[in-house]
Amino acid sequence: MDFKIEKYLLRKTDELAFITIKDRGEFHIDGYEIPRGGLDVPIKNEVLVKGIKEKTAQENISLMSIVDAMMYMIGIDSKFKNNCEYIKFLKVFQSKFDLNLKEYMGYMSRKYFDIGEHTSSLIYLKALITIYPEDIDGLYHYAIVCQEIAQGYQKGSDEESMNKFLVEALNKLELITQLDENFALAYYHLGYHYYNQGQYIKSLATWEESLRLGLDDDLVAEIQENIGKMDFKVQYEQGYTLVLQGKSEEGLEKLLPLEEQHSDWWNLLFMIGLAYKNMREFEEAKNYFNKILILKPSQVDTIVELGLCEAATLNLDKSIEYFESAAKLKEDPEILCNLGMAYLNNGNIDDATYYIERAYELDPQDEVTIICLKELNKYR
Incomplete structure (x- = not known):
């Protein structure tokens, strides 16, 4: 499985130390054979420190401590060299000790999420979907925590990191709809992602699908309100799509009716101006581009379009x-x-x-x- 946000988690390896389990040592489970030469396994520093303080380090490093740290390592780095061996170990441990790995990773994720440690929460979920890549609940909660982390970056004005986690959430939500086309909550969240990307037609269709599949009453009311408020944005997208397809006259039929109530929406004015420029009605196009510069004097694309209009009418000095x-x-x-x-x-x-x-x-x-x-x- 591909992960876009792994570099943000790698620093968490600082929370781990590694010890070597020898192939003929004390640690063993029936059904699992330690590789010849031993296996380097992780242990959380907090466990190691506790053992050192009590001067019984080896006794305090239990199999469960190793199991937990293996999950954590898998969640931090999906490409770590020992992951395949760790997963073999974990599955044998699960069968021998009646431990449900999914439930445990879900529990640990909720535990960290509840105390506000969202990155650690995400790590356990990432481990879960690395080991079980088609686990719908794991994928869903992973996407939700990605969204929470993105909000944190948004508050810190770190747009690049915010977008990385939003794209990660989007990718996993889309994967859910491929694995289970009836998972209504995935469509509910996807609608917001598409809306925020300006894909209003896709957002509308996605939200309508979530309503068809069934949501809680409060979510139904929320989505219905959103749909009611976005009619003009759907019409705008229909219009600019036509303009970009070279169907400028048809595009203007969609765009011009929106101008009266949205005269300060520069994106709308830009697409109207572009439509007129494509139709070689340059004076009308310049009129709309100049309206934008009143609102946004440094809007580069608009300034370029004005230059192109002047060049098309051979007013080269003004174009320059x-x-x-x-x-x-x-x-x-x-x-x-x-x-x-x-x-x-x-x-x-x-x-x-x-x-x-x-x-x-x-x-x-x-x-x-x-x-x-x-x-x-x-x-x-």
Whole structure:
């Protein structure tokens, strides 16, 4: 199973020490053969320290302590070199001592979650779904704890880490729906993920599926309220999808009715402007792009679109002004190529060369940059 958040857990190995169990030592279970040369097994530092303080370390390192630490290690690093051996050991231990591994890992996860130690809680669940990759309950609770950790990163303004855990939760929730298409709570949570990604049509369909499958009354009311509030966002997505498909007139039929009540929604204004630009109604397009700059003066994509509109009407001096403003905000190969080509078409070979070659330095594999460089070479 693939995990996107493993690097955030690896520091927890600091909580473990390793001891070597010899193949002819005191630790043994009928049905399990320790590899020749012994096996390095983990033990939690707190257990080891307790044993040292009591001067009976070996006696305090019980088989159960090793079992618990093996689970913890598997949960920290799914690719750890001894994991296959640990899983063999755990399954023999389960059968010999009547220990339900799933129940134990679930119990330990809840224990840590209840005291706010969400990372440790996640580690036990990650161990569970590593050993039992199709365990629906394990996958579900793993996704929920990922969401909780993501909220913690959000509060700390760590957007990159937050997104990693949200993607991890999303992937596992989608896996649940593949394994059990009737698991309503997975669809309930997935609806929020799609909604937050701006996939409103998909979010609506997912929430409707969760309602069809059956949710508790309070969740039903919550989802129905969400659906009632998102009609205009579904229409917006339908509209911009049409625009991106080249069906600008059809897209405007969806988008324009939304403007009256959402005149400060810059994404909506942008897609309307893009539709008009695609239809070569440049003055109308510029009108909408300029509305955006009143709301968001540094919106780079909008500034670039204004530059493209001016270039399309051969107002190259104005086009260069916009592209230069955009390049100051974001040194991007596409922006630099637009600026370079505007200079080239305006007869300024030196500035065209500078910006197009700079774009090539930033990304020599970019197809647009390569085309612009070939065009520039015709004039050198």
